[in-house]
Amino acid sequence: MKARNPGEKLHLNLFVMGNGHHRAAWRHPDSCAERLGDIAYYESLARIAERGKLDALFFADGMSVGSVEDGFHWHLEPLTALSAMSRATRRIGLISTISSTFYTPFHAARLVGSLDHISGGRVGWNVVTSMFDSEARNHGYAAMPPHAERYARAEEFVQTVLALWDSWSDDAIERDRQGRYADPDKVRQIDHHGEHFLVDGPLNLPRPPQGNPVLVQAGASSQGRDLAARYAEAIYAVAYDLEAAQAYYRDIKSRVAAAGRTAPVPILPGLVTYVGSTMEEARAKQRELDDCLPVEASLRQLGLFIEQDCSGWDLDAPVPSLPPLAEFRGPQGRYATILRIVETEQPTLRELLGRLAAGGGHCTMIGTPESIADEMERWFHGRGADGFNLMPPSLPSGIEDFVDQVVPELQRRGLFREEYEAATLRGHFGLERPAG
Amino acid sequence: MKARNPGEKLHLNLFVMGNGHHRAAWRHPDSCAERLGDIAYYESLARIAERGKLDALFFADGMSVGSVEDGFHWHLEPLTALSAMSRATRRIGLISTISSTFYTPFHAARLVGSLDHISGGRVGWNVVTSMFDSEARNHGYAAMPPHAERYARAEEFVQTVLALWDSWSDDAIERDRQGRYADPDKVRQIDHHGEHFLVDGPLNLPRPPQGNPVLVQAGASSQGRDLAARYAEAIYAVAYDLEAAQAYYRDIKSRVAAAGRTAPVPILPGLVTYVGSTMEEARAKQRELDDCLPVEASLRQLGLFIEQDCSGWDLDAPVPSLPPLAEFRGPQGRYATILRIVETEQPTLRELLGRLAAGGGHCTMIGTPESIADEMERWFHGRGADGFNLMPPSLPSGIEDFVDQVVPELQRRGLFREEYEAATLRGHFGLERPAG
Incomplete structure (x- = not known):
C-alpha cells in the first residue's frame, strides 16, 4: 500500500440533511424541526462547516416525497438554497445533486454554471441517475427507465454539459467599448445531436470560473463505477468498515487509471460520528x-x-x-x-x-475526538478514504461537535488544513482547472 | 372611465437587464460592463430598488445567445441570482421568468416554491412559452413547437404547477415529536395525467408561504391574452403610447372579468425613462x-x-x-x-x-421628475396602467435617478407607497393568499 505523501490531507464535506442523518433527530426536544424551510438555518450550518475549514457542503436530492409521518426530511431545493448559502460564506465549496434523468443538459449546465459565477468558483455537481418510480412519475415517465438506459443517458448528459461549459473560451469576452463585447469565434455552437439529446449551444453564460464546476459521483454498480472513473473528480462512497472501503477504493482508483486519468479523484465515504469527551x-x-x-x-x-x-x-x-x-x-x-x-x-x-x-450501511465512529481521529487516520493511511462525507446524526449539534472537537485534533496531527489555501472547490480538492 | 379609488397606488417593478435596456449602455465609459457575472452588482440593484419601495425585481429570460458582438446582455440564471438577491433585501418581490416549453412542471413548482420559502413569500413567476428556434434547439426540439401547441402546453403546465403547490395543505405539518411529522391525509398526490404531462405528486416541498407564488404573464397574442386573463395575477404589457395602453388595458380587464375573476390583476406596461433636473x-x-x-x-x-x-x-x-x-x-x-x-x-x-x-416599442418618458410623474399619473388615471415595469436605459444610474428623483415626487402626490405595508409580493400587489 503506497504511503501518503507528507503534507497530504483529508478532504471533508458536510452532507446537509434536515435535522441530521438519524431518522429520529427531528424528534429530539432540542431539534430544529421548526426550521427545515428556514434558509437562515442552512446558512448557519454552512458557517459552522466553514469555521471548520471543510472542503464543501453537499446536498443529496430526490424528486419525490417518502413517508411524511416518520423519517421524513424535506429540504429546500438545493440550487436555490446553495445560492443563498454561498452569500453567507466565502470559501467553502457547494455541491448540489442534479439528476441526469430529469433535467435537460442545458438547464443543468446553466444552473450549475450560474451558481459557479455567483460563488466565485466554489460549485460541484453530484451526478445521479435517480432510482424510484415515484420520482419518474413526477417527470413524465410511467416508470423509472432501466438502469442501463439511465446510465447511457447520464454519460451523454455529462458530455453535453461539459461541452456547454466549454462553449465560451476563457478569453471570449473583450468588452471593448468601441468595438465588440465578445469575439464570436470564441463563443461556439456545440451542435450535439446524440441519442438522447439535441443541443446546439452555445450556453448563454460565459465559461464558469472553475472552467468546469467539479463533477462528483457515487458509483456503486459496475456501470456507475465506470462512469465515475471516466468523469468524476470526487467520489462519494458507502463503506461499512475499512475492509469494504479499501476494496472500493482500490477498484475505483484502478478504473480511474485504466481510463487514462491522472487527476487525484478523492474518494469520500460517508461517516456518521458521535463525539464525546x-x-x-x-x-x-x-x-x-x-x-x-x-x-x-x-x-x-x-x-x-x-x-x-x-x-x-x-x-x-x-x-x-x-x-x-x-x-x-x-x-x-x-x-x-x-x-x-x-x-x-x-x-x-x-x-x-x-x-x-x-x-x-455507512461507517459509524463513536468516541472521543482522539479515538475518532485515530480511526479516520487509519482509514486515510490504509487507503480506504481520501476524506469523508460527514453525516452528523443530528444537526446542528453533530457538526458543531465535529468542527469544534475532531477538526482541531486532525489539525494537530497535520491531517487537515488549518486555513483555506484555495478560493475554489477545485483548489480545495487539489484539482487543476481544465484548459477548455 | 372609472375613477381610481382614493389611496389606490401605482405598482412599480424593476426589469433587471445587464447594464440597462439601451443596447449600447455597456459601451458607456461609466458602465458596469465588467460586472455582468458579479452577484454583488445584482444585489446592489436590488437594494436600490428596495430603497425606492418598488414592488418587485423582474428577470426576463431566454434560452439562447444572440449576437455576442453588439447588443449582448448576458445575465446570471434568474432563480439562482434571485435567491442570492433575496438575502440582500427584506421586502421587495422577486419575479423570475420560467419557460413552460422547456421546464417540467415539477421542476418549476419546486424551484419557484423553494425560492418562495427562502424569501419568505416574495416570489413571482413570469410564465413564458419562448419564441426562438435557437432556444428550442438547446432543449431537444428541432424547431420551436407551433404557437397554439406552446400555449396548450403552457395552460396544462400552469394547472399542474398550481396543483403541486396545493398538494400540501397549509396545516399538513404537525411536527409532533412523540407522533407524526405531517398528516399523510394532508399531503396528497395530484395524479395529473394530461396531454402533455404525467405528474403524480405530491411536491416534495410544503406549501409555499404565499400559497401560490404570484403568476405573472405578458400576453400579446389572443391566446396569450386569454391565458393571462384566466391565470395571471399581474401582467406585463408593451404600449407605445397611452392610447395603445388603454386599448390593451380595456381588453385584458374585460377578459379577466369574462373569466369570472375579481382579483385586481395589475397591468404594468414597460417604461423607459430618462430623468434630469x-x-x-x-x-x-x-x-x-x-x-x-x-x-x-x-x-x-x-x-x-x-x-x-x-x-x-x-x-x-x-x-x-x-x-x-x-x-x-x-x-x-x-x-x-x-x-x-x-x-x-x-x-x-x-x-x-x-x-x-x-x-x-415600449413607452419612453423623457424629462424632469415632475413631468414624468405627470405622465405616469395620466396613464394611471387614464387606465392605461396600474403601474409600470421600469426599464432604465442604463443601470445602475437609470434606476438610481428614478428612485431618488421620480419616486419621491410620486410619493408626494400620494401615488406611491412611502413604506412597505406588506411582507409578501401578494401583499404588495394587493392580492389575496389563495385558500388552497
Whole structure:
C-alpha cells in the first residue's frame, strides 16, 4: 500500500440533511424541526462547516416525497438554497445533486454554471441517475427507465454539459467599448445531436470560473463505477468498515487509471460520528437519539427488512441470530448490512434499530475526538478514504461537535488544513482547472 | 372611465437587464460592463430598488445567445441570482421568468416554491412559452413547437404547477415529536395525467408561504391574452403610447372579468425613462447613450427592419418618409413601431436609432421628475396602467435617478407607497393568499 505523501490531507464535506442523518433527530426536544424551510438555518450550518475549514457542503436530492409521518426530511431545493448559502460564506465549496434523468443538459449546465459565477468558483455537481418510480412519475415517465438506459443517458448528459461549459473560451469576452463585447469565434455552437439529446449551444453564460464546476459521483454498480472513473473528480462512497472501503477504493482508483486519468479523484465515504469527551458521553448522545425512535414503527420496518416478525423480541437483549445471507430471499443489500452489524457489534435490539436509523450501511465512529481521529487516520493511511462525507446524526449539534472537537485534533496531527489555501472547490480538492 | 379609488397606488417593478435596456449602455465609459457575472452588482440593484419601495425585481429570460458582438446582455440564471438577491433585501418581490416549453412542471413548482420559502413569500413567476428556434434547439426540439401547441402546453403546465403547490395543505405539518411529522391525509398526490404531462405528486416541498407564488404573464397574442386573463395575477404589457395602453388595458380587464375573476390583476406596461433636473439634462443623458451606439451596425440593422438601404442617409436630418404599413412586406410589428416613432416624434435618424436601441416599442418618458410623474399619473388615471415595469436605459444610474428623483415626487402626490405595508409580493400587489 503506497504511503501518503507528507503534507497530504483529508478532504471533508458536510452532507446537509434536515435535522441530521438519524431518522429520529427531528424528534429530539432540542431539534430544529421548526426550521427545515428556514434558509437562515442552512446558512448557519454552512458557517459552522466553514469555521471548520471543510472542503464543501453537499446536498443529496430526490424528486419525490417518502413517508411524511416518520423519517421524513424535506429540504429546500438545493440550487436555490446553495445560492443563498454561498452569500453567507466565502470559501467553502457547494455541491448540489442534479439528476441526469430529469433535467435537460442545458438547464443543468446553466444552473450549475450560474451558481459557479455567483460563488466565485466554489460549485460541484453530484451526478445521479435517480432510482424510484415515484420520482419518474413526477417527470413524465410511467416508470423509472432501466438502469442501463439511465446510465447511457447520464454519460451523454455529462458530455453535453461539459461541452456547454466549454462553449465560451476563457478569453471570449473583450468588452471593448468601441468595438465588440465578445469575439464570436470564441463563443461556439456545440451542435450535439446524440441519442438522447439535441443541443446546439452555445450556453448563454460565459465559461464558469472553475472552467468546469467539479463533477462528483457515487458509483456503486459496475456501470456507475465506470462512469465515475471516466468523469468524476470526487467520489462519494458507502463503506461499512475499512475492509469494504479499501476494496472500493482500490477498484475505483484502478478504473480511474485504466481510463487514462491522472487527476487525484478523492474518494469520500460517508461517516456518521458521535463525539464525546469520553466514550460514555459519546454513547449517551447516541442513546439519546435512539431513544427518540418510535419503537413500534421501527420494529415493523426491521421486520420488513429481515422478513420476520420481531414485534415480540426483547428490546434490551442481544438480537437473536439471523439466517445467513444465502438463505434470505428478500433484497440482499440491506440484509447484508444488518448481518454485518449484528455480527461485528453484537448489539441489543434497541441498538440495532438506532444503527439502522442513522446512516445504516455507512461507517459509524463513536468516541472521543482522539479515538475518532485515530480511526479516520487509519482509514486515510490504509487507503480506504481520501476524506469523508460527514453525516452528523443530528444537526446542528453533530457538526458543531465535529468542527469544534475532531477538526482541531486532525489539525494537530497535520491531517487537515488549518486555513483555506484555495478560493475554489477545485483548489480545495487539489484539482487543476481544465484548459477548455 | 372609472375613477381610481382614493389611496389606490401605482405598482412599480424593476426589469433587471445587464447594464440597462439601451443596447449600447455597456459601451458607456461609466458602465458596469465588467460586472455582468458579479452577484454583488445584482444585489446592489436590488437594494436600490428596495430603497425606492418598488414592488418587485423582474428577470426576463431566454434560452439562447444572440449576437455576442453588439447588443449582448448576458445575465446570471434568474432563480439562482434571485435567491442570492433575496438575502440582500427584506421586502421587495422577486419575479423570475420560467419557460413552460422547456421546464417540467415539477421542476418549476419546486424551484419557484423553494425560492418562495427562502424569501419568505416574495416570489413571482413570469410564465413564458419562448419564441426562438435557437432556444428550442438547446432543449431537444428541432424547431420551436407551433404557437397554439406552446400555449396548450403552457395552460396544462400552469394547472399542474398550481396543483403541486396545493398538494400540501397549509396545516399538513404537525411536527409532533412523540407522533407524526405531517398528516399523510394532508399531503396528497395530484395524479395529473394530461396531454402533455404525467405528474403524480405530491411536491416534495410544503406549501409555499404565499400559497401560490404570484403568476405573472405578458400576453400579446389572443391566446396569450386569454391565458393571462384566466391565470395571471399581474401582467406585463408593451404600449407605445397611452392610447395603445388603454386599448390593451380595456381588453385584458374585460377578459379577466369574462373569466369570472375579481382579483385586481395589475397591468404594468414597460417604461423607459430618462430623468434630469431639466428637460435639457434628461435629453443630454439620452444623447450620451445614443452616442455610444456603433452607427454602421445600427444603420445596417435599421435597414433590415425597414427593408431599405439607409447607409447613405444623413444622421442628423429628419428620417425620410417611409412607405405606409400596408405596402410593407416584411415583419409588421417592428415596422409599425418605427412608423409610429417617426410620425409622432419626427426624430433625426440618429435619434431614431437611439429610440430603437432602448426599449423600441415600449413607452419612453423623457424629462424632469415632475413631468414624468405627470405622465405616469395620466396613464394611471387614464387606465392605461396600474403601474409600470421600469426599464432604465442604463443601470445602475437609470434606476438610481428614478428612485431618488421620480419616486419621491410620486410619493408626494400620494401615488406611491412611502413604506412597505406588506411582507409578501401578494401583499404588495394587493392580492389575496389563495385558500388552497
